[in-house]
Amino acid sequence: xxxxxxxxxxxxxxxxxxxxAARDLGQIIGQQGKTLVYGGTNIGxxxxxxxxxxxxxxxxxxxxxxxxxxxxxxxxQADEIIITEDMRxxxxxxxxxxxxxxxxxxxxxxxxxxxxxxxxxxxxxxxKPIVFLNTEGFxxxxxxxxxxxYLNEFARPAFRALYHFAHSPExxxxxxxxxxxxxxxxxxx
Numbered sequence: 001x002x003x004x005x006x007x008x009x010x011x012x013x014x015x016x017x018x019x020x021a022a023r024d025l026g027q028i029i030g031q032q033g034k035t036l037v038y039g040g041t042n043i044g045x046x047x048x049x050x051x052x053x054x055x056x057x058x059x060x061x062x063x064x065x066x067x068x069x070x071x072x073x074x075x076x077q078a079d080e081i082i083i084t085e086d087m088r089x090x091x092x093x094x095x096x097x098x099x100x101x102x103x104x105x106x107x108x109x110x111x112x113x114x115x116x117x118x119x120x121x122x123x124x125x126x127x128k129p130i131v132f133l134n135t136e137g138f139x140x141x142x143x144x145x146x147x148x149x150y151l152n153e154f155a156r157p158a159f160r161a162l163y164h165f166a167h168s169p170e171x172x173x174x175x176x177x178x179x180x181x182x183x184x185x186x187x188x189x
Contacts (some may be wrong), residue, residue: 001129001176002028003061005037005098007113008045009106010073018105021135022048025104025169030056032173037097039090040064040082045104049110050075063093076183091116099174100129102166105138121162122184130163131172139165158185 006024006029026049029036036053039046040062050060054077062078069083084090091113103114120126132139143165149155161184166172 001034001097001179003035003097003099004038005094005101006049006104007036007101007106007110008049008104009110010041010044010046011107012043014044014060014105015136017136018045018138019048021133021169022104023052025049025102025133025172026052026058027056028169028173029053029101030058033057035061035079037061037063037094039109040044040075040078041068041073042077043073045106047075049104050078053081061089061097063097065090072159095120095126098128100131100179102131102133102172102176103139104133105135111142118162122159124184127181129176129181131175132163132165133169133172134165134167156185 006025022045026036030053036050036058038050041047041064049076053060060078061080061082062075063084064074065086066086074081082093084093095117101114101117103110114130117130121128121130134140151156162177166175
């Protein structure tokens with residue numbers, strides 16, 4: 001798996017622990033000679049993971065909608081910048097380019113992106129690994145909500161195989177390195 005798509009926050013007002021995890025992930029991606037595929041900005045966790053990936057020798061592909069590009073926050077140091085018409089095209093481009101997905105902590109955009117990619121895997125549009133990097137327990141409430149879905153039969157317990165919660169960047173990358181997909185039962189059976 002060479003192209004690692006990372007979904008994450010663009011906010012600058014985050015705790016240092018979240019920034020450190022983004023840098024640690026970028027370092028591993030770079031040291032392993034992998035390519036980061038991400039949302040293309042130079043701010044927040046996006047900027048942290050991209051800068052660090054480059055520093056440690058990785059390639060960076062930024063995928064950014066024209067509207068956001070026009071705001072002057074594009075990472076112009078990326079090896080490749082893809083400007084899309086809108087957010088939908090951005091997500092489709094990132095999905096197509098990625099071999100795997102990691103969600104660092106983020107807000108509504110991150111949640112929407114990773115939810116869509118899980119749904120696509122559930123519907124068997126792809127078989128790529130999906131990891132939540134659960135820095136400082138950030139995704140614990142989301143994991144609890146997923147369990148609530150299973151408990152109330154809005155999703156099948158077998159769908160836990162669609163994603164993995166990792167507690168460190170190293171754990172996330174180890175999961176990707178050892179990932180195998182054994183398929184999933186049809187959602188409607």
